[in-house]
Amino acid sequence: MSTPPELPHPPADSLSLSQVLFALSDPARREIARNLREGPLEAAACSAVTADVPKSTKSHILKVLRESGVIRNEPxxxxxxxxxxxxxxxxxxxxxxxxxxxxxxxLRES
Amino acid sequence: MSTPPELPHPPADSLSLSQVLFALSDPARREIARNLREGPLEAAACSAVTADVPKSTKSHILKVLRESGVIRNEPxxxxxxxxxxxxxxxxxxxxxxxxxxxxxxxLRES
DNA sequence: GTGGAGGTTCGACAATTTTCGAACCAATCG
DNA sequence: CGATTGGTTCGAAAATTGTCGAACCTCCAC
Structure with a gap:
């Protein structure tokens, strides 16, 4: 029946500055956002996070980005x-x- | 001798984006930064934080802002x-x- | 169907952050 | 000199975040 993993996203007009800044205050999360600048990507193709991190951790990183409204994550x-x-x-x-x-x-961060 | 409470501040050229974003991801801290836009203020005069918060807590808030390089805090x-x-x-x-x-x-945050 | 590959969720534990009282310090005012 | 005002630091306890394995789900490919 229901197409399952349809994850919740905050509506565009209710993004919270605190949440967005917090989400982007982490280098790994920021790197993902930066990977998406040129256009959408398959999750599996995100460099730097493709790295040596367990998938549950990666999923959590994406969750923070999604719940803050920084990224969309859809099938x-x-x-x-x-x-x-x-x-x-x-x-x-x-x-x-x-x-x-x-x-x-x-690009110029230490 | 040494003028005592000379607190440490990160040099201008080594500010970390992560730290700055993190510091500003909190509404109370952001409010202080906003209070300082028009110019320096005595710490005791910072509205919203002048509020009903213990001084040790307020001091901690200022510490995060200072250590991230967002504000300067001097005698x-x-x-x-x-x-x-x-x-x-x-x-x-x-x-x-x-x-x-x-x-x-x-100004337009919920 | 069976078996991945790709991915989310849950629970537990580690690590960080926040909060706040108590102690302390320096300058100012009587 | 006290005493008061404005402020930092230090613990310790509470709350939030981060990390990761295990269980689970789903879409393919075979």
Missing amino acids: NPNGRGRLLTLRRDDIEARFPGLIDPILDAD | NPNGRGRLLTLRRDDIEARFPGLIDPILDAD
Whole structure:
């Protein structure tokens, strides 16, 4: 019956700044967001997290990003696995100018 | 001899994005930063935190902000108590465009 | 169907963060 | 000199986060 893993996402107009900043305050989570800048990716293809971390941990990382509204995580329409999308427009609409400086900054982070 | 409560501050060129974002991911801490936008303030005059919170707690809040490099906390040159300053230029130099959207956003935060 | 591969959830435990009282410190005012 | 004001530091206890194995689910491929 019900298409199962349809995970909950916060609506675009109720994103919380605290949650977004918190989610992006972690390098690993930020790296994923940065991976999605050029477009959606299959979860399995996310570098740096593809790394040597147990899948339950990876799943938790994605959960924080999803629940904060930073990414969307949905079943891959055409293909297997899940598709991750940066919710750039939603974030930009609610917190104009916020997302780019954050993702740009990592390029020169120590 | 040494003027005592000279608290340590991270140098401008070594601010960590993770630490800055984390510090600003908390509404109370963000509110203080916002209070300092128009210029330095005596610590005792910080609204919202002047609120009903024990001083040790308030001091801890300031510590997180200071150690992340968001604010400077120094003895008040002319006057009693301490002077808080937003390290706007330092943050801007290291993470261009980051600070304003964050502080602006609170105006419309739920 | 059976067997992965890909992924979520749950529970437990470790690690970090928060909160707050108590002790302490420095400067100012009587 | 006290005493008061404004503030930091230190524990310790509470709350939140992070990590990871085990169990489970689901879509393919065979």
